[in-house]
Amino acid sequence: MDHLFIxxxxxxxxxxxxxxxxxxxxxxxxxxxxxxxxEGDARRMTEAAAALGKPIRIYACGGDGTLNEVVNGAAGHDFLAVTNVPMGTGNDFLKLFGPNYRSIFSNLEALAAGPQAAFDLMDCNGKLGLDVICAGVDARIAAGVHKYKRLKGVSGRWAYLLSLAEQVLVRGICRPMTVSMGADRWTQEPTAILCICNGRHYGGGFMPVADAMPDDGVLDVLRVGKVSLPTFARLAGQYAKGLYWKYPALIRAYHGQEVSFSAREPITVVVDGEIMRDTTFTVRLSEKKVNFFYPAGASYAPCV
Incomplete structure (x- = not known):
């Protein structure tokens, strides 16, 4: 077995x-x-490894963005397996494996010898995602963080707070959007949050669907419609803890294989931390899977 560290x-x-x-x-x-x-090097390096046609374990050494590039290069190749060595400020996908994910995924010998599982992937207008796709105010906040982090003297925490203030207090929470998920359809109705989960964590501290599994063949989708600022503030903490099911009047849930959404103005969409913009999106369960390996004894099953 060959081992490639990117x-x-x-x-x-x-x-x-x-x-x-x-x-x-x-x-x-x-x-x-x-x-x-x-940008794009990790995917190109993975595709070059795939062209060799032999079993290789590939270690994405970085954050969620590095992992996403490697996943996009390895998807659909049964002889490849990928993992994530946590070096980034955000390693949200690895939080599937519990609060000690940094230490267990930094034990490289145990990681190299560990088992692997075939994980589902989400196809978002041709880009593959492994963890979470968001398309509401949460996506706009995440995109804005990059802008503020470029300012001299602005830390990651302050960049997040500045982006949050801009998007929530100045620009407004909701955007008109047409959303189709299962039997439900909303036509150009105000939408605060649209979140599509294969994994469980995103945004540094949000776990919208606490029992989402990356290998169950199901996308877990949440839509929050029109909400006032006080309601949004009250709801955010519960949403972050995966308690959406307590608020059926505010948060509509769908568990299936496809969701589509569109708007007259470009929508900001974040796929595993990577930003996309377009007016029309379809997110579906991909036919491709990716083998993900992890240390023996680690579990990605939700805590109950």
Whole structure:
């Protein structure tokens, strides 16, 4: 079995790459190490590995964006398996494996020898996602964080708070959107949140569907329609804890294989942290899967 480590030096703290490379030096098995330099490199490196046509375990060393690129390159190739070595400021997908995910996925020897499972993928206008796709105010907040982080002296936390204030207090929570999910359809009605889950966590601390599973062949979709600012503030904490089912009058849930949505103005959509913009989207369960490996003893089953 070959092992390919794709390292994103721009992910996380400045010294995280050096720390990882020290760990790699002590591994008892052969491995290839490559570094990304620009957006799309991780996907291209994975596609090059896939072209070899032999079993390879690929380690996306970075955050959710690095993992997403590797997943898009490996999808549909049964002889490849991917995982995520947590170096990013956000490793939301790995939170499936519990609060100690950073330590267990940093044990590279255990990770290399661990089992794998075939995980579902979401197809969003041709881009594949493994974790969560959002298309409401939460997506606009996430997109705005990148803008504010470019400002000198603005930390990640302050970037989030500034983006939150802009989108919620200045620009308004809702946008008119046509949404079709299952038998339900809303035509150009105000929509606050539209969230499509294959995984369970996004946005650094939100777990909208607490029992979502990445291998059950089901997309878990939540739609929040028109809500006032006080209601939104009251609802946010409950939504973040996966308690949507307590609020059927405010949050409509759908569990199926496809959802579509459109608007007259471009919609901001975030796929595993990656930003897309268009006026029409269809998200469906992809025919492709990806093999994901993890340390023996770790579990991605929800806590009950």
């Amino acid at each position: 390292i994103n030096p721009a992910a996380g703290k400045k010294d995280s790459t050096e720390a990882l490379e020290r760990l790699l030096e002590r591994l008892p098995f052969p491995r290839k190490i490559v570094h990304t330099a620009r």
